[in-house]
Amino acid sequence: MVYSRDGEAKIQALNGVSFRVRSGEAVALIGPVGSGKSTLLRVLAGLVKPTSGRVTVEGRKGPVVLAIQEPQRGFFAATVREEVAFGPENLDLDPAEVAARVTWALTAVGLKEERWTVSPFQLSGGEQRRVALAASLAMKPRFLLLDEPTIGLDGPGQAALVETLRKIKAETGLGLLVASHDPDFLFSLTRRVLVLNDGKLTADTTWGGLTHQGPALEALSLELPFLLSLLCRLQAAGAPVEAAQETIEEAWAELSRFYLGRKQEGGDR
Ligand SMILES: Nc1ncnc2c1ncn2[C@@H]1O[C@H](COP(=O)(O)OP(=O)(O)OP(=O)(O)O)[C@@H](O)[C@H]1O
Numbered sequence: 001m002v003y004s005r006d007g008e009a010k011i012q013a014l015n016g017v018s019f020r021v022r023s024g025e026a027v028a029l030i031g032p033v034g035s036g037k038s039t040l041l042r043v044l045a046g047l048v049k050p051t052s053g054r055v056t057v058e059g060r061k062g063p064v065v066l067a068i069q070e071p072q073r074g075f076f077a078a079t080v081r082e083e084v085a086f087g088p089e090n091l092d093l094d095p096a097e098v099a100a101r102v103t104w105a106l107t108a109v110g111l112k113e114e115r116w117t118v119s120p121f122q123l124s125g126g127e128q129r130r131v132a133l134a135a136s137l138a139m140k141p142r143f144l145l146l147d148e149p150t151i152g153l154d155g156p157g158q159a160a161l162v163e164t165l166r167k168i169k170a171e172t173g174l175g176l177l178v179a180s181h182d183p184d185f186l187f188s189l190t191r192r193v194l195v196l197n198d199g200k201l202t203a204d205t206t207w208g209g210l211t212h213q214g215p216a217l218e219a220l221s222l223e224l225p226f227l228l229s230l231l232c233r234l235q236a237a238g239a240p241v242e243a244a245q246e247t248i249e250e251a252w253a254e255l256s257r258f259y260l261g262r263k264q265e266g267g268d269r
Pocket residue numbers: 003004005011012013031032033034035036037038039040
């Protein structure tokens with residue numbers, strides 16, 4: 001993928017990136033600033049055409065949808081309901097199906113029903129992000145691509161977003177590809193991790209696998225999720241823990257096991 005700029009050298013934003021994602025899989029996309037994450041998502045969503053290479057989508061029907069970063073910029077409809085209906089209406093569905101999808105999507109993102117009939121511009125930033133997510137979900141995508149979805153959300157807002165995405169994943173088998181600079185947010189949603197650097201895929205691994213790549217991550221100024229870095233430090237200090245945990249639940253369980261073991265030891269003395 002090459003970006004051309006007037007009067008400047010061309011920028012090769014992606015170079016030889018190749019990977020497969022299974023349907024229903026949740027994948028984190030990490031990498032330093034300017035490494036090509038947003039470009040990759042835009043190529044996958046079909047918003048920009050790659051200069052070479054291809055994107056193949058197999059299996060289940062349904063579009064690949066990119067939830068945009070600053071949703072409020074794209075709002076145009078008079079009400080929230082109409083805003084969310086726009087995508088499905090353009091899929092040539094019958095009106096009853098459109099209405100059902102709108103209700104489902106707005107309920108799934110947890111937007112209060114009294115807010116469905118106001119203008120999207122009258123909502124708070126957090127509510128606007130929910131509307132934008134609902135608009136993407138109403139397309140019933142097979143893959144949802146999220147670019148820095150936590151920007152502008154406070155702690156409870158982020159927790160609510162994690163809850164919503166987990167629920168929808170379980171309900172619909174939605175696949176996720178999420179680019180973010182927040183490893184803790186990503187760890188709570190995904191299992192597999194793609195690392196981009198300078199337009200190249202430098203690792204295709206899991207969170208557990210990443211715990212073995214400390215120096216490589218440090219070289220890119222990337223951090224492990226807090227729980228994994230804590231487990232790594234404990235393990236390095238000789239504690240009887242296994243740092244290579246694949247999910248946030250497994251990491252918590254490992255930490256509890258270690259903590260309870262120590263308490264028991266203390267009590268036996
Ligand atoms: N529209 C564009 N025109 C020209 N160059 C671009 C354009 N968009 C991105 N680039 C360049 O492509 C490279 C990759 O940018 P991209 O936005 O994909 O990175 P990123 O990993 O998403 O970064 P960030 O973490 O800051 O969001 C950068 O060198 C960037 O300057």
